[in-house]
Every structure is written in structure tokens, then in C-alpha cells.
């Protein structure tokens with residue numbers, strides 16, 4: 001059933017999931033569970049597909065543009081696995097940057113967010129990586145990224161409440177240096 005796909009050892013994941021089920025005292029062979037190890041392996045391959053790509057490659061399709069006004073994209077949805085529990089965090093990224101000369105297509109912004117989300121992650125790191133990509137990676141004058149996410153792993157500690165989200169932000173370039181610009185961008189991001 002399992003196969004190795006681009007560095008993923010699917011068969012090994014399946015064996016490990018069977019082992020977890022055994023350790024839980026659940027019979028992996030019982031009705032309804034036969035395909036579970038395979039499904040879990042496929043889920044990991046999808047949710048962690050970013051491990052096999054460098055999201056910076058999406059910046060190569062940027063185009064030259066004389067416009068140097070703020071570019072903003074709100075509510076880019078993502079699913080990531082928190083690296084502490086391998087449980088999903090469900091969130092949205094709000095992204096803005098001030099171009100120097102190169103501008104990124106909107107679908108490329110989505111791919112950058114997804115590429116960094118699809119790996120064992122921390123919300124803080126994800127926020128910083130997206131912001132770095134849009135500043136240093138793209139060569140912009142600055143970037144500001146706000147990420148809001150619901151962490152299902154909070155249920156594991158009993159701290160989960162429906163609708164509780166954590167927010168993180170990462171400012172680079174002019175948005176890091178100029179508090180007035182940062183405040184202006186955050187206000188715009190919140191207008192959604």
C-alpha cells in the first residue's frame with residue numbers, strides 16, 4: 001500500500017500509525033480501521049508537502065512593475081501542523097508589502113503562505129518566514145504579516161475554547177523601522 005514519495009516513506013508512516021493504534025489498545029484490523037494507516041500517511045504527505053519545496057521559488061514569477069504602492073492581501077487561509085503536537089492549526093494570514101520594483105502575483109502570495117504552512121510549524125516562525133520571503137526574498141521595501149490561528153492542540157491541554165485564536169505579526173524593512181507606517185498598515189489589515 002505504502003510507497004516512498006519524494007522523500008516520504010509512506011509505508012513507514014503506515015507501520016507507525018498501526019503501532020500507535022496497538023499502543024492505544026485499539027485493534028488496527030477491526031472494521032473501519034483497515035485503511036486508517038494509509039489515510040493518515042496520505043494526510044501527512046499532503047499537510048507536510050512543504051517539506052519538499054522551497055517556497056521562495058514562487059518569488060521567481062514576480063514581475064517588474066513601476067507602481068510602488070502598498071500591496072495587501074487579507075484572509076489567506078492555511079492549515080498547518082503544530083510541531084509540538086502534530087495537530088492542526090487553522091488560520092488566516094494577512095499579508096502586505098511595499099514593492100521596490102518587483103511585484104508578486106496574488107496566487108503566488110497564496111503559494112508562499114501554503115508552502116511555509118505545509119511543514120511542522122510554529123505560528124511565530126510561519127509569520128516570520130512569510131514576512132522574510134516578502135521582504136528579503138522578493139526584495140521589497142518592507143513587509144508586514146499578521147497571522148491568526150486556532151490551535152486544536154490546545155484541546156490536548158484542556159485549554160481549548162471554540163473561537164480562541166492566537167495572533168502574531170512580523171514587520172520587516174520600512175514597517176519595522178517606521179512605527180507610523182506599521183500602524184497604518186495594521187489599521188488597513190484590520191479593515192476586513
Ligand SMILES: [Zn+2]
Nearest residue numbers: 082084085153
Ligand atoms: Zn501544539
